[in-house]
Amino acid sequence: xxxxxNKLVCTLxxxxxxxxxxxxxxxxxxxxxxxxxxxxxNMQTLVELAPGSDNWPVTWADDGHQxxxxxxxGGFGGTNTDGRVSMGVGRVEGPKDNYRVKNINGGKNPExxxxxxxxxxGRGGKCLGIISIDxxxxxxxxxxxxxxxxxxxxxxxxxxxxxxxxxxxxxATWTYTGVRWVESEFSSSGFFSPSFLQFGQDYDGARxxxxxxxxxxxHNNEWNIQRPGQITxxxxxxxxxxxxxxxxxxxxxxxxxxPTWTSNVNSRRPxxxxxxxxxxxxxxxxxxxLRRYLLITQQVDRWREDDYYMGIYDAPEPWGPWTTxxxxxxxxxxxxxxxxxxxxxxxxFSNKWLSADxxxxxxxxxxxxxxxxxxxxxxxxxxxxxxxxxxLTATALSESRIDLHWADNSDNEDGFAIERRExxxxxxPPAVTLIDYAGANTPPSVExxxxxxxxxxGALVVNDRSDTWTAVPAALANHARLLTARDDRMNSPVSxxxxxxxxxxxxxxxxxxxxxxxxxxxxxxxxxxxxGMTCSSSALSGWKIWKKAITGPGQMVLGVDEAQHDGVxxxxxxxxxxxxxxxxTVAADQTSHEDEGLTASTTYxxxxxxxxxxxSSAWSQVASATTFDEPGPDGGTDGGADEDPDGEPVEDGGTDGxxxxxxxxxxxxxxxxxxxxxxxxxxxxxxxNGNGCGCRSEDxxxxxAGFAFLLLAALIxxxxxxxxxxx
Numbered sequence: 243x244x245x246x247x248n249k250l251v252c253t254l255x256x257x258x259x260x261x262x263x264x265x266x267x268x269x270x271x272x273x274x275x276x277x278x279x280x281x282x283x284n285m286q287t288l289v290e291l292a293p294g295s296d297n298w299p300v301t302w303a304d305d306g307h308q309x310x311x312x313x314x315x316g317g318f319g320g321t322n323t324d325g326r327v328s329m330g331v332g333r334v335e336g337p338k339d340n341y342r343v344k345n346i347n348g349g350k351n352p353e354x355x356x357x358x359x360x361x362x363x364g365r366g367g368k369c370l371g372i373i374s375i376d377x378x379x380x381x382x383x384x385x386x387x388x389x390x391x392x393x394x395x396x397x398x399x400x401x402x403x404x405x406x407x408x409x410x411x412x413x414a415t416w417t418y419t420g421v422r423w424v425e426s427e428f429s430s431s432g433f434f435s436p437s438f439l440q441f442g443q444d445y446d447g448a449r450x451x452x453x454x455x456x457x458x459x460x461h462n463n464e465w466n467i468q469r470p471g472q473i474t475x476x477x478x479x480x481x482x483x484x485x486x487x488x489x490x491x492x493x494x495x496x497x498x499x500x501p502t503w504t505s506n507v508n509s510r511r512p513x514x515x516x517x518x519x520x521x522x523x524x525x526x527x528x529x530x531x532l533r534r535y536l537l538i539t540q541q542v543d544r545w546r547e548d549d550y551y552m553g554i555y556d557a558p559e560p561w562g563p564w565t566t567x568x569x570x571x572x573x574x575x576x577x578x579x580x581x582x583x584x585x586x587x588x589x590x591f592s593n594k595w596l597s598a599d600x601x602x603x604x605x606x607x608x609x610x611x612x613x614x615x616x617x618x619x620x621x622x623x624x625x626x627x628x629x630x631x632x633x634l635t636a637t638a639l640s641e642s643r644i645d646l647h648w649a650d651n652s653d654n655e656d657g658f659a660i661e662r663r664e665x666x667x668x669x670x671p672p673a674v675t676l677i678d679y680a681g682a683n684t685p686p687s688v689e690x691x692x693x694x695x696x697x698x699x700g701a702l703v704v705n706d707r708s709d710t711w712t713a714v715p716a717a718l719a720n721h722a723r724l725l726t727a728r729d730d731r732m733n734s735p736v737s738x739x740x741x742x743x744x745x746x747x748x749x750x751x752x753x754x755x756x757x758x759x760x761x762x763x764x765x766x767x768x769x770x771x772x773x774g775m776t777c778s779s780s781a782l783s784g785w786k787i788w789k790k791a792i793t794g795p796g797q798m799v800l801g802v803d804e805a806q807h808d809g810v811x812x813x814x815x816x817x818x819x820x821x822x823x824x825x826x827t828v829a830a831d832q833t834s835h836e837d838e839g840l841t842a843s844t845t846y847x848x849x850x851x852x853x854x855x856x857x858s859s860a861w862s863q864v865a866s867a868t869t870f871d872e873p874g875p876d877g878g879t880d881g882g883a884d885e886d887p888d889g890e891p892v893e894d895g896g897t898d899g900x901x902x903x904x905x906x907x908x909x910x911x912x913x914x915x916x917x918x919x920x921x922x923x924x925x926x927x928x929x930x931n932g933n934g935c936g937c938r939s940e941d942x943x944x945x946x947a948g949f950a951f952l953l954l955a956a957l958i959x960x961x962x963x964x965x966x967x968x969x
Contacts, residue, residue: 268542268549270569271516275556277534277857278567280623285578287619288610291343294322296587296613299437299525300334300606302594303374304385304444305771306789308334309346309413310606311369311389314396315613317349322613325350327358328366329391331413338595338604338619346413354414367391368400370523370588371437371455376444380481384444386410388419388483390455392435398465400434401425404457406483419484429508433457433474439535439560440527440593445480447530452477454560456537458521459512466544471521472512473539475561477503492561501561513561516541519551519569525590526560531600532624533858535560536567538589546573550586567622572609580618581609592617599860600624628652628852630859631833636867641842644867646835648850652859655830655852661822662837665845665866743797750790822849842872 295315300308310332316325318332330348334341345352348359371390378384387409393399406421425432436457441448459472475492482488490503491510504510514521514537522540529536534556542551554568572581587608595604601622609616629652637645646660771789828835840846847866852859 268551269518270553270566271518272555272564272566275565275567276855277532277565277625278556278622279625281554281568281620282623283576283580283605283618283620285580285610285618287339287617289617290610290614292316292318292320292615294326294613295320295330295349295615296608297368297370297523298588298606298608298615299370299372299590300592301372301374301387301438301440302443302592303387303412304376305412306335306443306594307412308592308594309372309374309387310334310615311372312349312615313368315349317345317352318343318615319345320350325357328395329368330359331369331372331389331409331416333413338592338617343615347416356415359416366395367393367405368396368435370435370525373438373440373453374444375453375480375483376446377480382481383410385412387413388438389416390436390438396465398463400465401432401460401463404434404436408484421484421486421489423507427507428460431459431461431472433459435523436474436476437523437525437590440525440590442530442593447528449528449560451479451481453480453483454526456513456524456526458524458539467520467522467540467542469520470517471515471519471539471541473514473521473524473537474510475513476510495561501559514539514555514564516553519553523588525588527591527593529591529593529596529600529603531596531598531858531860532622533558533853534600536591537564538591540586540588541569544585544587546584546586550581552581552586552589579610580607583609583611583613587613624857626654626854626857628655628854628857628859631658631850631852631862634848634850634862634865636846636848636865638867638869639836641870641872642838642840644837644840644846644848644869646837646848646850646865648833648862650831650833650852652852652854654854655859656854657830658828658832658850658852659824659858660826660828660835660837660848660850661861662825663822663847664841665847744795827853840869842869844869 292312292315295312295317297313298310300310302308311329312332313329314326315322316327317330320326325345327348330352331346332349333344333346335344336342347354347356349357351357369389369391373388375386375388376384377386389407389409391405391407393402402425404423406419407416408419409416423432434457436455439454439456445453454475454477457474457476458468459474461468461470461472476489477492478485478489487505489507490505491507492513493502493504493509494511496502519541522544524537524539526535526537528534535558537555537557539553539555540550541553543549549571550573551570552568552572553566555564556567557564570576572586573579589605589607592604592606597603601624603620603622605618605620607616607618608614631648632651633647633649635647637647639645648658650658825837826835837846837848845866845868847864849861849864851861
């Protein structure tokens, strides 16, 4: 019989064992991030909408809006019972501190009129992954939306199946793509509730042509944290998203720490593992300024009474290695509480609302109390700051080589990353010429690209005030031209019309006073769309910015009601060209690089930034150069006769556009005369023409083999000298 003392000892041992395991489960298992050292949330910025609805993944589309999905509620304007659906789709318009929301499909008063989608015939499900992709260059269209529909009901029905749906009208209607994963195709653990890796607007800034998705693996049948915590990574070319056989699954790293992929879903390997704390619903986004992939997942437990947790992790690549940014209880470890309800659900970062330096963010999530839409602003503390290089120059050396030089402004970089793109249109912004100004106030001025008012500095001056853009696309930061107008605030309304002429294709951006409520002025036509950018002004809060494509040279008439504006700015961006591609990384303190293997007669643009660990500086300014033409048959660049310095054609096989090499060839051969050999069969008494006159023939015979050899050697030597000069 066990004594009371022994019972007490046993009880204490069991309690200590449970406490020890619980403590272990509440500690991060991944090392701390050396890049993002802390994260904070400003709960005073909290916005709560749509009570009763949860989940809320977001993506940034071509029209400047964000699109989202919710579950179990009426969505925006609805409640837990009013308009309730298993799943719906909504739209979010505007800046982070003044946005508007609307149901599109499903829920309370949706724009599409379909209040039950996808609940038709009892088909429900949930969505944790939605993405907008520009497919216009591949036979599709910009703003194509895809979403994953998980399960058919609530809870662990998500373990049973995942289907991919598509919309080409910004969420109004959806079609099933035929891509589907079902429980029976997995030999061991399946995955559930996949989410898309989010890049920039309409998938701009993606690392390559693949679309990446993450999904937690299934290990038990309970709708809660899954242990051991494993996350699957899969990818597919964006042009093949509707082909199930084209999907690839992460299969681990090779000996060089490079990812390997398999088409067999049962041969996949987890890309993230936390056996102690487990994982559940997960989101991943790329913070481009910090060059970090950010993963957020539910951990420890889903329910408050069992100590729910959230983990935020970062990595330099989509496949890791992952380090810990934050691991804690969103109720107790964040004050005021990020989550105060009975459960924790889902969090994701909005890339549209990310600051230009990547440090300030907006978290979209379910909470903080009962199920609802929530947004809160926050800030990352970053370990190091790396100063960007400057003074980048690009000089063509030949038809296949361009030389780059830059100034190193940092003393702590590990190296420099160099990116290149091929320009398919005009380099830089088109020229802008003011034709006419029909207004009583000071006319606008045309600023040169790179001036003090340029986007390149991240700010602009309107009416002698400093206004800061909260979102500046890389294309604008590199190619910008401003048109600024002063407004003297006359008492009577004056309509100012600006007529400008542009030299080529590009984009025009127009900030509007928020007192218009974000609407368009009457003179604006339907081709203007929301750019997704805002401008924070010292006089106004959050200008709304519209954009319009310029398809070619011509004139445009721009107008503004000056009685309602303190000023106005127009920005013309040049052709974006092809996507940027990293071509090289070089060592610290190196300030030059030679790019080789290029195509002749092609314009290339370059940019360089410094990096230290996972932190990168801002990009340098863009520099462009055009490779030489291909050499012609005569060694020149046009395949025809060379020209001497005064532009006259030369027929002697010169190679470099002047007579220097031609003279060198002649000098090597001695006097520019033919000399007959004594045994020349065409000779007659020493006369090379066989006519005894000793003069040149008007129709010379073929040269001897020795003379041909000398001529060939001279040409080779001439080309070698040309190559030396080019180097």
